[in-house]
Amino acid sequence: MKRRDFVGLTGLAAGALFLPSLPGFGHTPVDPARLLEPGADVIVKKRLADAALNAAKSAGASYADVRIGRYLNQYVFTREKQVQNIVSTESYGVGIRVLVNGCWGFASTSVVTEASLAATARVAVDIAKADRIVQREPVQLAPQQGYGEVSWKTPIQQSAFEVPVKQKVELLLAANAAALDNGANYINSALFQVNEQKYFASTDGSYIDQDVHRLWPTFSATAVDTKTGKFRSRSALSSPVGLGFEYLTPSAAEQIAGPAGTNTVGYKLRYDLLADAALAGKQAKAKLSMKSVTPGKYDLVLDPGHLGLTIHESVGHPTELDRVLGYEANFAGTSFATLEWKAKNLPYGSQEVNIVADKLQPGSVGAVGYDDEGVKTREWDLIKEGKLVNYQKIRDQAHIVGQKESDGCCYAQSWEDVQFQRMPNVSLRPGKAKLSVDEMVSKVDKGIYIAGAGSFSIDQQRYNFQFGGQLFFAIEKGKITEPLEDVAYQSNTQEFWGACAGSCDQSDYRLYGTFFDGKGQPAQVSSVSHGSATTRFNGVNVINTARKV
Amino acid sequence: MLTQTEAQDILKKVLSFSTSDDCEATLNGSTSGNVRSARNTISTAGVTDNVSLTVQARFGKRSGLATCNEFDEASLRRCVQRAEEIARLAPESPEYVPLLGPQQYLASPASFAQRTADITPDYRAQQIGASIALCAARKLSSAGFFNDSADFLAKRNSKGLEAYQRFTNLDFSITVRTPDGAGSGYALANYTDLATFDAARLTRVAADKAAASVNAKAIEPGKYTVILEPAAAVELLTNMMQAMDARNADEGRSFLSKKGGGSKKGERIFDERVTIYSDPTHPEVPDLTFAADGRPQRKVTWIEKGIVQNLYSSRFWAQKAGIPDLPPPGGWIMSGGTQSTAELIKSTAKGILVTRLWYIRAVDPQTLLYTGLTRDGTFYIENGQVKFPVKNFRFNESPIIMLNNLEALGKPVRLDGNLVPPLKIRDFTFTSLSDAV
Numbered sequence: 014m015k016r017r018d019f020v021g022l023t024g025l026a027a028g029a030l031f032l033p034s035l036p037g038f039g040h041t042p043v044d045p046a047r048l049l050e051p052g053a054d055v056i057v058k059k060r061l062a063d064a065a066l067n068a069a070k071s072a073g074a075s076y077a078d079v080r081i082g083r084y085l086n087q088y089v090f091t092r093e094k095q096v097q098n099i100v101s102t103e104s105y106g107v108g109i110r111v112l113v114n115g116c117w118g119f120a121s122t123s124v125v126t127e128a129s130l131a132a133t134a135r136v137a138v139d140i141a142k143a144d145r146i147v148q149r150e151p152v153q154l155a156p157q158q159g160y161g162e163v164s165w166k167t168p169i170q171q172s173a174f175e176v177p178v179k180q181k182v183e184l185l186l187a188a189n190a191a192a193l194d195n196g197a198n199y200i201n202s203a204l205f206q207v208n209e210q211k212y213f214a215s216t217d218g219s220y221i222d223q224d225v226h227r228l229w230p231t232f233s234a235t236a237v238d239t240k241t242g243k244f245r246s247r248s249a250l251s252s253p254v255g256l257g258f259e260y261l262t263p264s265a266a267e268q269i270a271g272p273a274g275t276n277t278v279g280y281k282l283r284y285d286l287l288a289d290a291a292l293a294g295k296q297a298k299a300k301l302s303m304k305s306v307t308p309g310k311y312d313l314v315l316d317p318g319h320l321g322l323t324i325h326e327s328v329g330h331p332t333e334l335d336r337v338l339g340y341e342a343n344f345a346g347t348s349f350a351t352l353e354w355k356a357k358n359l360p361y362g363s364q365e366v367n368i369v370a371d372k373l374q375p376g377s378v379g380a381v382g383y384d385d386e387g388v389k390t391r392e393w394d395l396i397k398e399g400k401l402v403n404y405q406k407i408r409d410q411a412h413i414v415g416q417k418e419s420d421g422c423c424y425a426q427s428w429e430d431v432q433f434q435r436m437p438n439v440s441l442r443p444g445k446a447k448l449s450v451d452e453m454v455s456k457v458d459k460g461i462y463i464a465g466a467g468s469f470s471i472d473q474q475r476y477n478f479q480f481g482g483q484l485f486f487a488i489e490k491g492k493i494t495e496p497l498e499d500v501a502y503q504s505n506t507q508e509f510w511g512a513c514a515g516s517c518d519q520s521d522y523r524l525y526g527t528f529f530d531g532k533g534q535p536a537q538v539s540s541v542s543h544g545s546a547t548t549r550f551n552g553v554n555v556i557n558t559a560r561k562v
Numbered sequence: 563m564l565t566q567t568e569a570q571d572i573l574k575k576v577l578s579f580s581t582s583d584d585c586e587a588t589l590n591g592s593t594s595g596n597v598r599s600a601r602n603t604i605s606t607a608g609v610t611d612n613v614s615l616t617v618q619a620r621f622g623k624r625s626g627l628a629t630c631n632e633f634d635e636a637s638l639r640r641c642v643q644r645a646e647e648i649a650r651l652a653p654e655s656p657e658y659v660p661l662l663g664p665q666q667y668l669a670s671p672a673s674f675a676q677r678t679a680d681i682t683p684d685y686r687a688q689q690i691g692a693s694i695a696l697c698a699a700r701k702l703s704s705a706g707f708f709n710d711s712a713d714f715l716a717k718r719n720s721k722g723l724e725a726y727q728r729f730t731n732l733d734f735s736i737t738v739r740t741p742d743g744a745g746s747g748y749a750l751a752n753y754t755d756l757a758t759f760d761a762a763r764l765t766r767v768a769a770d771k772a773a774a775s776v777n778a779k780a781i782e783p784g785k786y787t788v789i790l791e792p793a794a795a796v797e798l799l800t801n802m803m804q805a806m807d808a809r810n811a812d813e814g815r816s817f818l819s820k821k822g823g824g825s826k827k828g829e830r831i832f833d834e835r836v837t838i839y840s841d842p843t844h845p846e847v848p849d850l851t852f853a854a855d856g857r858p859q860r861k862v863t864w865i866e867k868g869i870v871q872n873l874y875s876s877r878f879w880a881q882k883a884g885i886p887d888l889p890p891p892g893g894w895i896m897s898g899g900t901q902s903t904a905e906l907i908k909s910t911a912k913g914i915l916v917t918r919l920w921y922i923r924a925v926d927p928q929t930l931l932y933t934g935l936t937r938d939g940t941f942y943i944e945n946g947q948v949k950f951p952v953k954n955f956r957f958n959e960s961p962i963i964m965l966n967n968l969e970a971l972g973k974p975v976r977l978d979g980n981l982v983p984p985l986k987i988r989d990f991t992f993t994s995l996s997d998a999v
Contacts, residue, residue, distance in 0.1 A: 119608030143683035147691035242821030342705035477996035
């Protein structure tokens, strides 16, 4: 039998985000107060790590790394007028990776003592040795300088873990009330708070202590018309962020109005939960009687809170080098953007398309100082003026593309899991010329403006995709005319980016993000942000998703 | 792996430290190992081991949760105290339900197989090695995943509830591709007991499909009769089963909500050959006989002859709505026929054989409309024979529509802890073509 979630989620737009009770498995809840206790001292961690590294080397490893991780989460779940659950989880343990005769071995344990870590290191070595009989491509690890003892911390103003639970509960319940007062019949809201205390040590001589913080307030408001049996939802236009509780202090300077006539608001590095919930209540109710879209070709104007997901699927994933090389063929898939395809110098998109990878952007959920194999993080170009110029790489892949060093893209979701190539922030650079969203809309003859991320699906080589959204508005002769429903667009990655007609300027730039980028076997999740300004795509195929059952 | 006695001894000790009105303690442990391959070589391999304790303390309608990973007496005491501190601070829950008392659980001894718990790194390497060797000999490229685990779950509370079960699981999946990337095939399997597991046999199925799927022809998207192999049907059906929550239906926000209010329980909404039930003691798909909250899992018929018979719910909602108190099931079992996929093909004049569906996402929860794509072996059928491979399609389809357009059901096979028949369905909606192989 399988481990599985116990709660059905289809009725909620945000899916697994609203798990109202703790399943019997997985992360373990703890007292919130415990989350504020300091973790093990770095001196203790260094001693533990050295015990594992020495045992690995003695057993025959040519390289080893140790990750001592304390992963703290607190989730507050509410619905309508009540708290559903307050879950504080802690997961503490150690993952040890070794390289023996060109084979990787990995073992992890929750028993954190020097003896246990040494024994676990030997288990990892035994696994690597067992696999040697079928190894056909010995691992080549790009050299990496040791950094000695260093540290990094997410620059936050206020740790969400230090805010009293009562205050967080009151904020969510106030948001619920705002949605219910404005037309929603139901609302689920949640606040996710993440703190990863990660200590990395390797035989290269690095001892890296990192304290990573992330936050995500979100909700889904639903309106029901019992008479017709129809229901519609509108999810929060917030984003997961690499910020502290300060994200929840509204700031006019961090808000961007959508095109005139849409009454939509986008958020930069500060979010107004109450205002968004009130608007969501109104919009969920309005969706019950909106016009159903006429299928056909439209020019799409996509807000950053929507476009981020399209960037994620159609650029982020196809440029992961492990997919390109076939390492993900059995699950996540491969990529059309193979080394051979890149060599042909074919266009990925129009000249307007400039896409950059980074693990540095302040406020992004991807921002960290070092990756999980001891590489300092950086920024690099993936697509320049429509041409693919680079991929996302880790240490054992760099040599395959003739590169001498990793891009710092190696991560694991916890101490229990082995690290592998994960997507950095992948962002579309904003337009260089001054351009507001109203100016962009004024030049569209027949189009649709889409705000917020919705349904998403793409094939295993990242050609054919289909995306929905949260809010849709018809554009006719340069003006927003009316809201629409049942909208999804279907396209092909190269065709879509080839139809990119330019972006608004830097003042419109915002981050979209997710905590749940899934990849690998066993599957792991990873946090990633995608920045962009509002962008126009010409002549995209729009379908109508309404069905009669 | 803690035995029942060892686990219950720890839990008894935990409860003895409690000073709250009520207390419930849960222990869960997992030991798992895996090996992953790609490009006909091993890419990663590992093992992991973890046990954790959760304590829930209750004062009246207030409750608190705490955990620890250490099992000495002082750590256990601290854990109970922490849970009690949170419970004193928490707001009263308007949806409070008392802890369950003693329960009678069915036995499901087949859920644990010692042979699976005893798997070694050498065994994993041999199995994945046989799979790789087969592909290398045929000049094909494989990517596979082998994962096994031995787990236990134990519960005990101050009202007298006591539960323990151990279970094993083995998953294997394999994708085989031609070196030029023009063909791809797939196979997967899932077991409690490794007795019948053979990685090479499954790899052969995937390799044959990879070789046969080269030079796929593009045919127009539209409505086609399809044969969904179990691997293609399982996720759509699982999604539908996970949407059978009574509260969502009663609140008007489910495919099972009725116009004017209430749910569609008792209504026929599918073809009368559709029957889906769950049974934790089924010998082919043994499952946990208790739910995460301690409710017993028994045989439950969810859909019978096309009629919605039962919806699952929380304990609170079952009491409020006066409906049977049924937890969501673990796996599900769909009744089928006796024909194999090959026999379903023989009786098909024109149609499309689908090996696997991929990236399935909800488009509209109202109609349960999903989108996704075919993958790893899509073939055109004519006059009872597979004629040629076709390019992959995107579909936009609802299981509700699908299970009303049922032509035939084949013999169910175990997948992902469920029993899933191959399904022959008319007018399945493909909306565009994909270049992906």
